[in-house]
Amino acid sequence: MLKNCTDSLMRNTWVEIDLSNLEYNLSQARKMLKSKTKIAGVVKANAYGHGSIHIAKALIENGIDMLAVACLTEAIELRKYYSDIPILIMGYTPSDKLKFAVQNNITITIFSLEQAIILSDIGEMLNKEVTIHIKIETGFNRLGLKIDSNIISIIEKIYNLKNIRLEGMFTHFALKTKETDKIQYELLMNVIHKLEAKGIYIPIKHICDSIGMVIYPEYHLDMIRLGSLMYGVQTSSKKEGSLRSVMTFKTEISQVKEIQAGEGVGYDYSFVAKKKTIVGTLPVGYADEYMRALTGKGEVNINGKRAPIIGKICMDQCMIDLTNIPYAKVGDEVILLGGNSKDGITLDEVAEKINTNRNEVLSVISRRVPRVYIKKSKPICIVDYLLD
Ligand SMILES: Cc1ncc(COP(=O)(O)O)c(C=O)c1O
Numbered sequence: 045m046l047k048n049c050t051d052s053l054m055r056n057t058w059v060e061i062d063l064s065n066l067e068y069n070l071s072q073a074r075k076m077l078k079s080k081t082k083i084a085g086v087v088k089a090n091a092y093g094h095g096s097i098h099i100a101k102a103l104i105e106n107g108i109d110m111l112a113v114a115c116l117t118e119a120i121e122l123r124k125y126y127s128d129i130p131i132l133i134m135g136y137t138p139s140d141k142l143k144f145a146v147q148n149n150i151t152i153t154i155f156s157l158e159q160a161i162i163l164s165d166i167g168e169m170l171n172k173e174v175t176i177h178i179k180i181e182t183g184f185n186r187l188g189l190k191i192d193s194n195i196i197s198i199i200e201k202i203y204n205l206k207n208i209r210l211e212g213m214f215t216h217f218a219l220k221t222k223e224t225d226k227i228q229y230e231l232l233m234n235v236i237h238k239l240e241a242k243g244i245y246i247p248i249k250h251i252c253d254s255i256g257m258v259i260y261p262e263y264h265l266d267m268i269r270l271g272s273l274m275y276g277v278q279t280s281s282k283k284e285g286s287l288r289s290v291m292t293f294k295t296e297i298s299q300v301k302e303i304q305a306g307e308g309v310g311y312d313y314s315f316v317a318k319k320k321t322i323v324g325t326l327p328v329g330y331a332d333e334y335m336r337a338l339t340g341k342g343e344v345n346i347n348g349k350r351a352p353i354i355g356k357i358c359m360d361q362c363m364i365d366l367t368n369i370p371y372a373k374v375g376d377e378v379i380l381l382g383g384n385s386k387d388g389i390t391l392d393e394v395a396e397k398i399n400t401n402r403n404e405v406l407s408v409i410s411r412r413v414p415r416v417y418i419k420k421s422k423p424i425c426i427v428d429y430l431l432d
Contacts (some may be wrong), residue, residue, distance in 0.1 A: 053426055055293040055414055057328040060382075062417045063092050063102045065288035069274050070106055073287050074232075076257060082109035082248065082262050084132060086271030088118055093277060093409040094291055095427055098126055098417050100292065103274075104129055105163050110151075119150045132177060134185060134269070142166055149186050151175045151211065155189040160190050160202040167207025177212030177248070180235055182228040183217045191231055193260070196238050203244050212248040217256050225256070258283050265375050277391065277402045289391065291406060293334070293413070294384030297346075297374050299325040300366060307362050310355025314339070322366040324351065326378060329360040332378055333408040337398040345379040346372055380404070 073083065085108040086092075091099035100111055100122055110130040113119050119131045132151040139162050145152050146166050154160055154176050160346075167174040178199060181188030189195060203210050215232045217225050229251060236249055249265040254273035256263060258281055273279065276289040301323050309315040309323060330336040334357060340350070342353040344364055349362040366372045379388045395402045413427040420425065 053414060053416065054428055054431060055327075055412075056298070057326075057332060058414045058416050058426075059093070060292045060294060060416045060418055060423075061098070062288070062290050062292070063098070063417055063424075064352070064421075065276060066094075066274055068101065069276055069287045069290070070108075070270075071272055073254075073257065073273055074266075076261065076284060077264060079267065080365075082267035084108075084110040084112040084250070084267055084269045085274065086134075086253075086269050087122070088112065088114040088134070088271075089407040090411070092271060092275050092403055093406040095415040095417075096122060098425065098427065100126060101302050102128070109267065115205070116145055116150070118367060120148055121331060123148045123150065126158075130175070130273070134179075142413055143170075146170060146174050153177050153179050153187075153214075154202075155179045155181070155187055157198050157201055160205055164205035164207050173207055173209050173210045175209045176202075177214055178210065180213060180215045180232055182215040182231040183224065183416055184216050184228075186216070186411040188215060191235060194233060194351045196242070199235070199239060200242060202245065203318075204238075210244075210246060212250065213246045214269075217251060217253065219255055222259075223413060224258065225263075229260075241370060255279050272403050275406060276425055277406075286397045289382050289388075291409075292388065293380040293409065294382075295326050295380060296327045297324045297366075297372060297376045297378060298327045298361075300372065300374060301325075308355075310358065312356065314356050315363075318421050320367075322370060322372075323354065324364045324366040324372060324378075326362050326364060326380075327360065328380060328413075329358045329362055331359045332410045334362065335405075335408075337400075338394070341397045342394070343389060345383075345388050346376055351378075361413055373395040 085103040087096040087100050088098050101145050112132045112134050114135040116137050118135050122131055126324050130151055134153055137145055137152055147326050157395055163174045179188045181190045230292045250267040250268050251263055252268040257268045258279045278287050303321050303323055305317050305319050307317050328334045336357045339357045343350045346369055349369050351366055354365045355363045381394055382388050391402045395405050414428040416423055
């Protein structure tokens with residue numbers, strides 16, 4: 045049993061995380077891969093809002109090869125629970141924090157000889173082999189070792205450092221066009237081929253994220269880094285088949301009242317009733333990351349019926365128009381996000397309304413919102429970050 049599991053829900057705003065659907069999506073991904081292609085489960089940003097500890101547990105139970113995060117603290121959070129699984133930090137780790145990463149057996153991404161030398165010295169001091177991946181700059185211009193006339197000799201030096209195990213090499217697609225992605229792939233492979241000509245073989249070469257995996261079977265290399273697709277975010281090609289939504293964001297009505305024509309609702313009275321209106325109050329707001337940008341645009345689903353958000357979304361609460369659902373009452377369950385468009389509110393719909401991408405909508409759900417984990421339609425565990 046994981047430490048931070050409670051058995052009762054202390055707040056009536058929560059997200060449900062369906063682990064069976066996560067497993068299903070992972071199996072859809074596996075169908076697209078050769079059996080020897082590894083999968084790094086991307087669990088950064090609290091597993092895109094789904095809760096990294098429990099998502100990692102499900103992934104490990106499903107034979108994931110590696111976990112991938114953005115930064116050291118995310119890696120350490122996972123390492124406290126899982127001592128053996130390789131954990132890759134895909135982002136930058138400041139040099140003065142590298143020792144802590146090595147002590148915790150974290151696989152570190154580097155893109156400079158300087159950091160490799162520091163890591164080699166740390167390895168020597170701790171009598172440990174330090175596992176690294178080198179990120180190559182191929183066009184995204186975010187992080188990576190620049191390709192120039194020195195790159196092969198730099199990597200050779202890194203490879204020959206004591207206590208360093210050069211396990212991986214990767215880059216990240218900008219996904220601009222097939223042509224630009226091909227250029228990025230070829231730039232990476234060109235470096236790899238030159239290294240191989242010198243007898244340096246990199247065991248885990250990787251380039252694809254979810255979209256890359258789906259559209260470029262020819263670029264899968266040794267591992268793919270799978271994030272959004274696991275969480276049910278469909279690619280535009282839909283070649284992965286129909287995915288299942290993993291997260292459903294829910295709340296319950298906390299008050300119902302009738303207001304008359306001319307009465308306002310919320311800050312600035314930005315909604316003024318044109319006729320007699322039934323107003324429902326929901327205990328969820330932008331601090332939970334029920335985003336303020338949904339003001340005037342958002343809708344919720346109550347038992348298959350839609351109700352629009354009225355007035356400005358507050359930090360902790362918001363109001364809905366229940367006039368068309370007059371039987372709705374305090375305690376009724378409300379779907380804010382998740383499921384399909386008939387019984388729920390799709391991720392695509394919310395992302396489109398606030399003009400952002402779907403990963404952002406998922407990953408920002410606040411830690412104030414408890415996560416309820418569900419498997420085979422049964423709740424198995426509740427995580428309340430504020431109480432555990
Ligand atoms: C370097 C890197 N690899 C893989 C991923 C996973 O991407 P996706 O969620 O599209 O699968 C990300 C996510 O942003 C990333 O930054």
